[in-house]
Amino acid sequence: MPRFFVNKEDINGEHAFINGADAVHIGRSLRMRLGDELTVCCEGKDYTCRLDSVSDEQCGLTVLSVSEGSGEPSVRVTLYQAVPKSDKLELIVQKAVELGASEIVPVLTSRCVSRPDEKSFRKKRERLNKIALEAAKQCGRSIVPTVGDIISVEECAKRLGEHELGLICYEKGGAPLSETVSADRRDIGIFIGSEGGFDEAEVEKCRAEGAKVIGMGPRIMRCETAPIAAIAVVMSLTGNI
């Protein structure tokens, strides 16, 4: 069933509304008819709705049933990703959302070759959030994970320390995820490097704030492979894959 994300004010008791581009999409691309059913997602809940009216501006819906979003894992994973070259962040965002990450935060480390300034990243961020939204719809998430603003390593280290479990994946080795992530964890932050990984001072900063250093085995993964693999493994260890 097609899924659409709406804001809280678009659900009013038994009635729900879908506005703008999504309304056009429902009427013109999907060619849905009055009486057809679709899923409206709002703040982690899934609303099964019936289509009552369609126009290019707004679709009107009747809420048939509500359930806790089935697409959400039991663990909230925040991916802190050092900005990689070219468009690799797009692949990373798409896959992280599919695998169940809740938030993606780009980080500027000393080894980042790509160093976008605030203004140029604002545009990129818009695009990344669009990719996150599309991935969330496609894979059946009940929330839309967000892509945040770029932060510094210092800020990232601080935030890692605030998670129930903060992890930094270091190419020079550390404990395996399977020995570090227990099944009952509910809030994990994972920091992954860009091409060339981390310098030791960066790892130390994160460790000093309480993050655990993780090794991902002897094979050197590309910087877009490591976050995908790490999130998949974390989801498996917490019973979500």
Place this chain on the structure above:
Amino acid sequence: MPRFFVNKEDINGEHAFINGADAVHIGRSLRMRLGDELTVCCEGKDYTCRLDSVSDEQCGLTVLSVSEGSGEPSVRVTLYQAVPKSDKLELIVQKAVELGASEIVPVLTSRCVSRPDEKSFRKKRERLNKIALEAAKQCGRSIVPTVGDIISVEECAKRLGEHELGLICYEKGGAPLSETVSADRRDIGIFIGSEGGFDEAEVEKCRAEGAKVIGMGPRIMRCETAPIAAIAVVMSLTGNI
């Protein structure tokens, strides 16, 4: 240290040889000098070598030490991948190699939209094997995983039955990998669908040959995400990530 794969006949006691394009690469692109060290990989062993001579045809080397290839996981994973659309198989092959798969075998299922004939796939397969070789060098494998010829679902089911553990990932659900793959497994075959997944008869065929049906959680992964996630989780469960 740069890694090069050679054939058995290119290692002769204390002497090793690198021929053709790799020799040009060493001399011209990498600009290595006599006396520099590099790693030669052959049949799962890593040979640390010293460069004695360079030409566009051949590099001559002295073997300094030999070790069991450190880049190989303890489990041999064969990925049976239903042929996806466009160039997604390229991404799958690259990531599967990085994560430690030993062989990738394309399979033609009823829901494959892309249905290359033998001749057109032969060219594609050449390109896929090149991608596998590059990924193997880059990530530090000690063997070059191969991309096989396209096989039928019947043949795939039969081969799954011959592995120590055969798995088919079904979007309609099954047991999680974490309950199916024990740490001591040494030979696993995993069958992943294309866009649209499997039809039930195909799943039944594999089950009849002894394959276990796996579910990957409530989120519907894209067909290129599922193999990457599955191999990552299998490598974690067997202590290789």
